[in-house]
Amino acid sequence: MIEENVVIGVKNACAVSEGKFLNYRNHRLLNPLVRKNGELVKASMDEAIRRSAEILADASYPILYGWSCTSCEAIRVGLELAEEVGGVIDNTSTVCHGPSILSIQDVGIVTCTLGQIRHRADLVVYWGSNPWSAHPRHLERYTTFTEGRFQRTEWGRYVSRLGSASSVKRFLRAAKLTLKRVSRIPVGSPTQPEYELSRKGRKMIVVDARKTRSADISDYFIQVQPNKDYELLQALRVLIRGEELDVKEVAGIPIEQLEEFADTLISCEFGILFFGLGLTMSEGKLRNIDAALSIVRDLNRYTKFLIMPMRGHFNVAGSNVVFTWQTGYPYAVDFSQGYPRYNPGETSVVDILSRGESDASLIVASDPVSNFPGEAVQNLVKKPMIVIDPHLSPTSIMADVVFPSAFVGIEAEGTAYRMDRVPLPLKKVVEPPECILSDEEILKRILLEIRKIKAER
Amino acid sequence: MVSAQLLNPEQAIRLNTVLHFYFKPLSYGWIALKASLLTGRTIDQGRDKELSKFSEEYMKSVAVCYLDPEDMKKLGIRENANVRVTTNFGSVVVKAKKSLRGPHSGVVFIPYGAWANTVADPKTHGTGMPSFKGIQADIEPAPREDILNLEDLIKKHYKKV
Numbered sequence: 001m002i003e004e005n006v007v008i009g010v011k012n013a014c015a016v017s018e019g020k021f022l023n024y025r026n027h028r029l030l031n032p033l034v035r036k037n038g039e040l041v042k043a044s045m046d047e048a049i050r051r052s053a054e055i056l057a058d059a060s061y062p063i064l065y066g067w068s069c070t071s072c073e074a075i076r077v078g079l080e081l082a083e084e085v086g087g088v089i090d091n092t093s094t095v096c097h098g099p100s101i102l103s104i105q106d107v108g109i110v111t112c113t114l115g116q117i118r119h120r121a122d123l124v125v126y127w128g129s130n131p132w133s134a135h136p137r138h139l140e141r142y143t144t145f146t147e148g149r150f151q152r153t154e155w156g157r158y159v160s161r162l163g164s165a166s167s168v169k170r171f172l173r174a175a176k177l178t179l180k181r182v183s184r185i186p187v188g189s190p191t192q193p194e195y196e197l198s199r200k201g202r203k204m205i206v207v208d209a210r211k212t213r214s215a216d217i218s219d220y221f222i223q224v225q226p227n228k229d230y231e232l233l234q235a236l237r238v239l240i241r242g243e244e245l246d247v248k249e250v251a252g253i254p255i256e257q258l259e260e261f262a263d264t265l266i267s268c269e270f271g272i273l274f275f276g277l278g279l280t281m282s283e284g285k286l287r288n289i290d291a292a293l294s295i296v297r298d299l300n301r302y303t304k305f306l307i308m309p310m311r312g313h314f315n316v317a318g319s320n321v322v323f324t325w326q327t328g329y330p331y332a333v334d335f336s337q338g339y340p341r342y343n344p345g346e347t348s349v350v351d352i353l354s355r356g357e358s359d360a361s362l363i364v365a366s367d368p369v370s371n372f373p374g375e376a377v378q379n380l381v382k383k384p385m386i387v388i389d390p391h392l393s394p395t396s397i398m399a400d401v402v403f404p405s406a407f408v409g410i411e412a413e414g415t416a417y418r419m420d421r422v423p424l425p426l427k428k429v430v431e432p433p434e435c436i437l438s439d440e441e442i443l444k445r446i447l448l449e450i451r452k453i454k455a456e457r
Numbered sequence: 458m459v460s461a462q463l464l465n466p467e468q469a470i471r472l473n474t475v476l477h478f479y480f481k482p483l484s485y486g487w488i489a490l491k492a493s494l495l496t497g498r499t500i501d502q503g504r505d506k507e508l509s510k511f512s513e514e515y516m517k518s519v520a521v522c523y524l525d526p527e528d529m530k531k532l533g534i535r536e537n538a539n540v541r542v543t544t545n546f547g548s549v550v551v552k553a554k555k556s557l558r559g560p561h562s563g564v565v566f567i568p569y570g571a572w573a574n575t576v577a578d579p580k581t582h583g584t585g586m587p588s589f590k591g592i593q594a595d596i597e598p599a600p601r602e603d604i605l606n607l608e609d610l611i612k613k614h615y616k617k618v
Binding site for chain 2 (some may be wrong): 130331348
């Protein structure tokens with residue numbers, strides 16, 4: 001809902017989206033800033049663009065990082081800029097689903113779009129991801145709690161289950177209090193009721209190192225010990241192939257429970273495995289994903305099974321797509337030789353920063369100062385840094401040039417890719433404040449200025 | 458330093474009470490809990506980062522460490538007490554919260570944010586991906602230390618030259 005160019009209310013949005021639309025105007029920069037004598041001071045747009053063009057033109061190995069919270073159009077300009085200055089361009093998937101991409105390149109992936117899952121999936125597995133907290137509308141719109149053409153929603157069942165669980169709890173508590181006075185008979189504490197995995201209808205299974213909120217609403221929860229996902233996945237592969245294991249438990253889970261889980265995986269009609277950062281960030285990294293992709297490949301001998309990574313930022317899938325159609329590689333692309341080169345582990349931003357090799361940086365719509373490990377940030381802030389971001393972030397207070405930009409999807413149009421790589425147009429709902437440009441325009445002007453500087457030399 | 462795993466909760470609480478009573482200035486740093494640190498997203502973190510990363514709400518929902526109630530007993534701390542989380546890569550003070558998602562003894566959780574990342578493992582094992590989950594960490598009560606706000610935290614850890 002908009003009144004006089006201001007968003008005053010949001011309908012049908014999740015908590016994150018509502019926070020975004022209602023608070024985008026607060027804590028906002030309205031002028032570009034340039035660092036002079038150690039202090040960030042207000043500057044004109046031309047001055048800031050000139051300064052950042054000089055920084056990038058003088059640098060021999062700059063890094064261009066971010067890109068996941070901006071439009072595909074801006075990313076395209078960013079790639080042109082990277083080629084022009086001979087730097088390394090990387091997007092946030094490097095600290096997110098980078099290992100998944102590496103593994104998909106190794107093993108291959110059987111995937112689909114979210115609409116398929118909404119209408120057909122009867123078994124949904126979330127492995128190392130917490131959709132309740134990180135993708136609040138995912139369950140309602142695409143998986144368990146949605147009414148599909150061939151699959152019913154589980155919402156009603158969940159509500160009744162919640163009701164019965166709380167009444168059981170209340171009853172047990174009352175029994176405990178009364179029986180304590182009468183006799184000393186021990187009364188059982190409330191336990192989670194067991195759910196049959198053999199029942200018909202949609203089922204949701206959560207595998208995680210922590211009992212997350214998503215685990216609370218799932219039909220079945222498997223708590224894996226931290227960093228033991230690989231063992232568990234490989235053990236499941238053995239069980240799926242119908243072989244037996246000579247151990248009592250794997251990764252802290254009794255083998256009977258695993259067998260039941262394996263049976264459920266085989267006996268579904270249309271299964272989907274969503275995996276999150278629980279797999280990519282823990283020990284093993286891309287090898288965990290190898291195992292997850294292989295388990296899905298194995299399952300396809302018996303039934304229809306698909307797999308999909310749970311992507312984070314709204315256009316992180318888009319940045320991978322645009323990078324790939326421009327350079328041939330999805331992230332960590334190095335232009336220092338004049339042609340695109342790709343070797344994650346060497347040309348990925350965290351590694352370059354940990355080795356202290358870069359000599360300048362351009363950060364677009366991202367906050368590496370809060371999101372990178374300490375050592376990498378130390379080297380990032382030592383060198384000149386340009387930040388283009390609608391938000392005022394910890395990265396902007398450490399920067400040398402700061403450009404406030406228009407919010408894509410609120411103040412600027414653009415294209416973004418959904419996590420299943422479906423491109424969606426984003427609308428502009430309000431006019432941006434005066435003298436605030438979109439990411440795309442700022443990047444274009446910097447690029448022009450760099451070309452001018454190079455021509456002068 | 459006494460490892461909290463060696464003691465049962467009653468012993469730990471008794472030891473803590475004695476330490477706090479007799480050696481108050483020395484009591485900090487006597488008991489440490491060895492735990493596996495996980496970092497991740499929470500709904501509050503997602504909502505409040507859109508508010509502003511410099512807001513009070515963001516700090517309240519991110520500069521926290523969720524501990525198992527049993528582990529809190531072992532450390533002799535109550536909810537909202539300050540704890541110091543130390544890994545091989547850094548150290549940070551955050552607020553202890555009782556985890557509602559237990560039991561997960563020996564596993565602690567800090568939401569994504571600058572506080573969690575000052576103790577994260579920068580090694581990427583050649584994949585470009587640092588290790589943000591399953592980091593070995595020591596948790597100890599830090600009643601005399603304050604939690605730094607975002608700006609101070611960044612200025613303390615990183616210097617612009």
